[in-house]
Amino acid sequence: MQKKYPNLCKPIKIGNVNFRNRMFSAPMGGTDITADCTIGRASTAFYELRGKGGAGAVTVSELVVHPETEGSHMYHLDLHTVGALSSFTYTADAIRRHGAIASVELSHSGQYAGTYLTDKDKKSGLSQWGPSAGVRPDGLEVKELTEEIIADIVAAYGKCAGLAKRAGFEMIMIHCGHGWLINQFLSPFFNSRTDKYGGSLENRVRFAQEVVDSVRKEVGPGFPIELRMSGSELFEGGYDLAEGVEIAKLLESRIDLLHVSAGTYQKGFSVTHPSMFVPHGCNVYLAAEIKKHVSVPVATLGGLNDPAMMEEIIASGKADVVYMARALLADPELPRKVMSNRDEDIIKCLRCFTCMAERAVTSTRRCTVNPLIGRELDGVEVVPSSRPCKVLVAGGGPGGMKAAITAAQRGHKVILCEKSDQLGGILKSEQALSFKYEMYELGVTLGKLAKDAGVEIRLNTTVTKEYVEKENVDALIIAVGSEPLVPPIPGLKGENVVVVNNYYLEKDKVSNDVIVFGGGLAGCEAAIHLAKECKNVHLVEMRTELAPDANIRHRPILLTEIENNNIQVHTGYKGLRITDEGIVCADEAGKEHLVPGTTVICALGQSARRNVVEDLVDCAPYVAQIGDCVRASTITTAIYQGYHAALDI
Template sequence: MLEKIFEPIKIGKLELKNRLVVPPMGMNYCNAEGTATERFIAYYEARAKGGWGLIITECYAVDQHGKPVKNMSGFWSDDQIESHAKLAERVHKHGGKIAVQLFHAGRQTGSHITGVQPIAPSPIKDPTLSETPHELTKAEIKELVEKFGDAALRVKKAGFDAVEIHGAHGYLIDQFLSPFSNKRTDEYGGTIINRTRFAVEIIENVRKKVGKDFPVLFRISTDEFVEGGLTIEDTKVIAKILEQSGIDAIHCSTGVYKTMQYVIPPAAVPHAFSVSLAAEIKKVVSIPVIAVGRINDPLIAESVLLSQKADLISMGRASLADPELPNKAKEGRLDDIIQCIGCVQGCAGRLFKGLDVRCLVNPLTGKENEFAVEPAKEKKKVFVAGGGIAGMESAIIAAKRGHEVHLYEKDDKLGGQWLLAAVPPSKAELNTFTIWQKNQMDKLGVHVHLNSELNEDIVENEKPDAVIIATGAKPIVPNIPGVNLPEVVLAQDVLAGKKDVGQSVVVVGGGLVGAETAAHLANHGKKVVIIEMLDDIVIDGEPTVKHFLLKDLQEHHVEIITSATVKEIKQGSVTIEKDHVIKEIGDVDNVVIAVGSKSENALSDKLQGKVEKIITVGDAIKVRKALEAVEEGYKAGLAV
């Protein structure tokens, strides 16, 4: 079933054992001075062990003022070679091949990070950022060309296998390539040849310093998806120029900061959405083409290669979710692969807040040494109360360590609130994690008790050594006159299929649950109004996820009323107050309540003194995101 992805391929003179690539992803694991930490090295080492054909590191800054986040790697100094040489050595120890991506952020950073004014081809600020950049002089451009070449030589000296030049995503080289950001009228602006000149000079400088046999890759945004930006027809011409300048492979991405939803696409974006753009590049070049774009399944990767749309496949967040994906795929263990669900909570969601990267479905990511699963010194009987994602994760880790694990779930199926989260549009992929967790528990011999709520009697009779409480949360019912009418239902009951609603629906609450429930109903032909107290909906949502959710609501004509409170619910109508004006919304068949949840944890107090160790995890402590719930479940499995 999977053959093409495991065929060897050459990039220049570098032979790769398969076609699967870990593309560059900023991790924020390095020291502020750009040197490698043990955490940084261990993260890449895990992917080398996992069997990837090529690992391309996060972007290394060629200048200390070219970083978009503080703890990013760099090769602007010879002093940085030693620590990064250890990274190359550790990857090679496991038979891996590793390239370094070199870049400068240009205008897509800020003085609060670098301490200096950003630079760009033209003094035009990025639409997503606040500072106007300094327009580079020709002399400064020449200096930067040398810095890229010098950094590439450091890559070679440190023992890496190749270098990739980052000309995508709106960073400095792309700022020159694109008319969206390049308004120059000298030899570096205007025509395609002029706008490509900076990239060509960098390639030539790199090649001069690393030699003709050292592989040089180039990453490009095939389409920036912005008005006045690069389109595929522009990029095909640029790709041909780059090939003639001496690159060995072209890595086809999309987007800039303004269109981040296509740089790091969430679940609302179709699988392999930009592969057709890579296929267009492949038509005009003879060097290998790497495709990317929400490819999270080896079967999809295989299909893309068989379609001859690309020569290699980048699977970025798939490699965060499961570094062992290639090994598992090669061994036919597809149901053991943890699939990326496109949530962007732990990766881009954290990185763009200046935090370190994690992964919702794999807490081991970035904590390879800290969270390693070791056999328990003493086998214990461990009970888990609650079969949501936090409870199942704790059961899996405890069982992996050799404990006898019993999981009790009061409902007739596993998954808890996560099952409901998978119902709205574009969210079905969440179910892959539930399926993976259930499979793992089955393989590990976890005793699952459905329709069984763990209580103090069971604990007193069975005498477990530890109890992990993962009882989750329950919906809040607000104190609104009329809330107990039969026409009023909870969002959770609607998503679970327990309650039907009529044609005209008012959703009370514009958080993620309310907005997604509204989208679900609107997609099924309902007329929906959202009422939210705050001045915006989904205020704590991931920006790229929110982008597509708002688009969906707009396309399905969902009315959104913000800064409003519900005063009363009547049969057939809802009374609201907005801007001190009372208004009645009529012809309402049902009102859906989605104003949040509260922790459900009555068990902890009841078990005090009855069991040696009690650990509470997830929403049972405090209602938060799934990222925290899964990590706490994982840690609880380590702690028992």
């Protein structure tokens, strides 16, 4: 078969190990880390899914090598903890049996121990160690590592690598980036030592060299060692790309694969994990430059999810391997689809940070577009029904389409009715926002998958009680969504007002002086888009803070974008009336102010279509309500509920 993306699909040999393609699964931390810091069964299934999906390698993260100086609740591997070695062995086997190479990331957070603890107060009870003494931005004291402790940590890297090899892992990744301990030694910002580990670049690289040598001694020649580094720290005081090149040159002779990332967690989370507001592949230039100066294969990453872009990266010689993390949560089968020329079926990552926010808040995983993530033990295969029946889905939004696809995969006869002339629901409105276009594409892809699954799609069809009774269905899934809130504020239905959901249809009505009325997530994102179009934007919000409905990872990035795009924010302002000159608002003291603007974007939220639900709720033997028609919520909720409603038929 002729491959559409031959370079992505081409095998690669690293060390003495052959990898089936150039698409690798980047390090992602598990969820059910046991009290003893072993890999729980759910995490084993979590990693296995990417192996099953066709990735060339799957990296387990993070294995803390020296708990005595890094007491974070992450994976540990030793022989005295019951279940430690066996948990790693079962995980390596789960990955390898699908043809992927199992890798493990060896790590030490240094002075940032405890970053991923859900209970942040526990950080104060951990020992914070770094290359130099100091005080963290949050006030925690950092102690300087002695040469004796450094030697012990170096030995621990080797010991853990040897145990990982014993467990069946076939590659080791050493984490030297993102502000963790080895990066702290490399960085002039963190490292002010005056001994053999500080000062000159050669001295600052010494610790990394000793770590790699320790690992090599334990795993032997030919066993692939991958070094993950930040090509540049990308902040003032850190090392730049030119110095990153020199660091790479000083380490390349000891390693088999150089994995080039970017930035630090502490100085730029959205740089290390590119957000929806920046281009895909924005960090690839770092790997491309470093590759010019080293002879070992180079890997790159950074918000990659488009096979065409990744093919070009490999074909043009910018890198030899591409890594994905979030993209393989959204669609674990992405590599398999690329290998079989089914790239049009890929469900793309939205870069919404639901996955990382959920881990930070609840210590679990969830993905907006993939209901399996974090719940792989519940089953990853859609099992055919023993009693196929006739199913009607009312509503062609993301939840309704996911329900229809899943029901069809189970062998049911499925009819999907959508009252408008296009599938997608609320996703249709996202096509006008460049940084959210992938949400619109999600609707297009789900529509294709529904057709491919055999779903009968009826557009321009409103589902009523009489319609359901006429079709005589066995099951009805109600996914009629929500509608914009347009309260009875004088002037809010005027010609100068555009409801945010309709912006994609009425873009030409929007003037250069715009007021976004409503500072929730939708309003903030609309304001950012308009500001990027060089419009003068005011953002009005009745509450005292913006976007409380945004997740914990996305919200800080969102607020930074609002600040950087010079959006004029008015919080604590209650809209009283809309005029041709703008919105008259009352502040918290009741004083009136005119916020000027000739166009108003109404973004005051959504309201569940409960009246429609109530008319349909008794129309079939099995009835399920999903998504926004239950309560205005998120794409995540709609897709998750749609999937499980179909499984319950």
